Amino acid sequence: MSVFVELSIDQIKIDKENPRIANYLSIYDPEKVTSDTIALLLGTKTTSCESLRESIREHGGIIHPIIVNKEPDGTYRVIEGNTRLQIYKDFRDSGVPGNWDSIKAIVYENLDAERIHAIRLQAHLVGPREWDPYSKAKYLNYLYNVEHMPINVLISLCGGSSKASEIKNMIAAYNDMETYYRPICDDDMQFDIKKFHGFVELQSKTVLDALKMHGFTKTDFSIWIRDEKISVMQDVRRIPDILKSKKAKEIFLKENSTEAKKVLAAEEITTEKLKDVPYEMLAKELSKRIMNMTISELHHLRDDPVYEDKLNSLRNVCHDIQTIILSEIDGE
Amino acid sequence: MMPESYQHQELVQLLKREILKLIPSGCQILIQQDTPDSLSLPPRTIGGFRPDVYYCFENLLIIGEAKTEGEVEKQHSRAQYEAYMKECANFQGKAVLLIAVPWIERAAANNIIQRLRKRIPGNYTTKIIEWIEGAV
Numbered sequence: 269m270s271v272f273v274e275l276s277i278d279q280i281k282i283d284k285e286n287p288r289i290a291n292y293l294s295i296y297d298p299e300k301v302t303s304d305t306i307a308l309l310l311g312t313k314t315t316s317c318e319s320l321r322e323s324i325r326e327h328g329g330i331i332h333p334i335i336v337n338k339e340p341d342g343t344y345r346v347i348e349g350n351t352r353l354q355i356y357k358d359f360r361d362s363g364v365p366g367n368w369d370s371i372k373a374i375v376y377e378n379l380d381a382e383r384i385h386a387i388r389l390q391a392h393l394v395g396p397r398e399w400d401p402y403s404k405a406k407y408l409n410y411l412y413n414v415e416h417m418p419i420n421v422l423i424s425l426c427g428g429s430s431k432a433s434e435i436k437n438m439i440a441a442y443n444d445m446e447t448y449y450r451p452i453c454d455d456d457m458q459f460d461i462k463k464f465h466g467f468v469e470l471q472s473k474t475v476l477d478a479l480k481m482h483g484f485t486k487t488d489f490s491i492w493i494r495d496e497k498i499s500v501m502q503d504v505r506r507i508p509d510i511l512k513s514k515k516a517k518e519i520f521l522k523e524n525s526t527e528a529k530k531v532l533a534a535e536e537i538t539t540e541k542l543k544d545v546p547y548e549m550l551a552k553e554l555s556k557r558i559m560n561m562t563i564s565e566l567h568h569l570r571d572d573p574v575y576e577d578k579l580n581s582l583r584n585v586c587h588d589i590q591t592i593i594l595s596e597i598d599g600e
Numbered sequence: 601m602m603p604e605s606y607q608h609q610e611l612v613q614l615l616k617r618e619i620l621k622l623i624p625s626g627c628q629i630l631i632q633q634d635t636p637d638s639l640s641l642p643p644r645t646i647g648g649f650r651p652d653v654y655y656c657f658e659n660l661l662i663i664g665e666a667k668t669e670g671e672v673e674k675q676h677s678r679a680q681y682e683a684y685m686k687e688c689a690n691f692q693g694k695a696v697l698l699i700a701v702p703w704i705e706r707a708a709a710n711n712i713i714q715r716l717r718k719r720i721p722g723n724y725t726t727k728i729i730e731w732i733e734g735a736v
Contacts, residue, residue, distance in 0.1 A: 400704070457728075458714075460707035496715070 272333060274370040275344060277356050280336055283346040321355055325364060333372035335387055337379045344375065347384050348391045382421075385411055389425045401468070402461040405442035412439055441467035449490040463493050469504035478508035482517070499526040506532070518574070554585070608652075611666030611700040614731050615653045618698055619662050623655060631655050647683025659693030664700065672705045673712065681716055689722030696725045703730040 324330055334349025346353055353371060360368035376383070388407075408426075411417040423432045445467045453459040469475065470489060479489060492498050498507075503525035510516045510528045513535060520528035542550070568575045569582075612633065619631055632654045646663070653664030663684045671677055681699070688695035701709045709728050717726065 456707070457710045458707055460711060461704070462708055494711070496711070 270374050270376045272372070272374055275336065275373045275375070276370050277353060277360070277368070280334075280344045280346060280353055280371070280373070282350050282353065320351065321358075324352070324355055325359070325366070328366050330372055333374050336373050336375055337384060338375055338377045340378060344373070347376075347379070347387045349373075381415065382417065385415070385417065386425050389422075400461070401438070402442070402445075402464040405438040405464065408435060409439050409442045413443075437468055437471040440471050444470060444486055444490075448486040449493060452487065452490055452494055458494070463501065466493050466498060466501040466504050469501060472505070474508050475504060478511050482511040484511075497521070497524050499524045503529065522574075605668060607668045607702065608666055611668065611702075611731055612652050612664075614700045614729055615664035615666055615698055618700075618727075618729055619653060619655055619664060622662060622696060623657075623660065627655075627657060630657050646687045647679075649680045649683050651680075651684060653698075661688065661691045661693060661695040662698065663687065663696070664698040666700045667705065667709065669702045669705060672701055672708045678712060678716075681713060682720065685713075685716055685720045685722075685724070685726070688724035688726075689720050691724065694725075695723075696727065698727050698729055700729040700731055706730050 330352050334352050335347045336344040336349075337347055338344055356368045356371050358364075359366065389411075408422065412419060412422055419432075419436070423435055426435055441464060445464060449463070449467070450459055470486070479485065497520060498504060506525060506529060509532055510520045510525065513528075513532060516528040516531040516535070519531050569579045616631060616633070620628055623631070633652065651663045652666045653662075655662040655664075665680060665684065667677055681697075684697050688697050697713075699709050699713065706728055713726050713728065
């Protein structure tokens with residue numbers, strides 16, 4: 269049962285379980301986080317909220333009411349609409365003309381947890397103001413593993429069966445990240461939530477099988493993530509190919525996935541494929557590569573026995589061009 | 601020069617505020633900024649790069665670099681951090697490298713800097729300053 273009312277904004281509390289805020293609160297001492305900081309986390313004073321702010325200012329208020337829950341102690345807590353509430357508070361504090369003391373709200377009374385979660389999921393997992401992937405996964409994991417929400421309910425709240433594997437992967441990825449990656453990080457400053465995508469890719473059976481087959485574990489994978497062996501998270505998909513190639517695997521463990529992919533690319537090119545390319549094109553390409561060579565590659569060529577074949581190939585081509593072609597043309 | 605984004609400008613402001621805490625009072629005029637609306641440019645590039653904020657007076661060097669979301673891990677940015685850290689390591693005096701990033705990038709920036717520190721040892725300080733949108 270809900271009612272539609274105008275509520276004084278001072279009666280309403282921000283929803284601190286919003287993952288955009290909750291993530292921050294999990295890193296910092298919640299006691300030290302002020303309501304101003306929470307407002308900043310919601311980004312209501314920034315360009316990203318500019319159109320919403322202008323729309324509210326132009327209309328003299330919001331069109332879609334916020335959703336609040338009246339709690340047993342008589343207070344109101346936002347379920348959906350933190351940002352709009354904060355904009356009202358900003359407008360009132362900065363003296364923007366208009367009535368910003370009260371806001372349109374749909375009020376539920378003592379809503380149970382499941383209904384609250386359903387509203388939040390609809391708004392932020394499949395709605396217009398999506399959370400970042402790690403925050404979504406954290407919340408999904410909370411609902412599934414802490415609140416024990418049945419997976420079919422979770423799936424239907426998130427948009428139906430088409431999302432089933434995505435949701436399962438996100439929860440599994442979140443748990444892998446917490447189980448294997450967090451313990452090998454020194455602290456929160458090292459734990460990078462942006463690596464989440466890599467753990468989603470890890471859920472692929474092909475990747476997991478490849479790890480197992482070559483004697484690696486999820487902890488090894490996490491160490492690769494931490495040590496930046498996996499340069500971009502999409503490269504997780506290439507792990508089966510990298511581990512399968514002896515040379516690519518060696519370079520991957522020594523360097524990173526970017527270098528390993530070069531080995532794979534070279535292995536895919538056969539001399540048969542190159543034989544019809546005109547020599548001037550090959551020469552131009554080689555010249556371009558040489559000009560763009562990195563310092564670290566040069567160091568490897570100079571010092572690393574693994575690079576001996578590469579170095580010899582360069583020496584041989586120089587020798588052949590000079591002694592066979594140029595000396596004939598130049599008459600030397 | 602390309603106009604800098606709103607986020608970048610905010611990060612630069614944050615760097616300036618942090619530098620003000622580190623330098624003697626009355627020396628703020630010596631802070632140099634690489635921004636479109638500023639006339640004072642750093643006198644020279646560092647390893648081919650120009651930092652966003654620069655302060656060098658007597659025995660104190662402070663280099664400030666602002667990185668927006670998505671920029672932190674780029675190759676160009678890594679080359680900048682490396683160049684600035686080498687500059688700090690070679691400085692005779694107290695040297696500080698400040699990197700201002702959105703708070704979601706804090707771990708990424710921290711990990712890169714810690715890794716580089718192992719390669720570029722020296723008696724200098726590095727600090728990641730976290731920015732929350734709208735905080736300045």
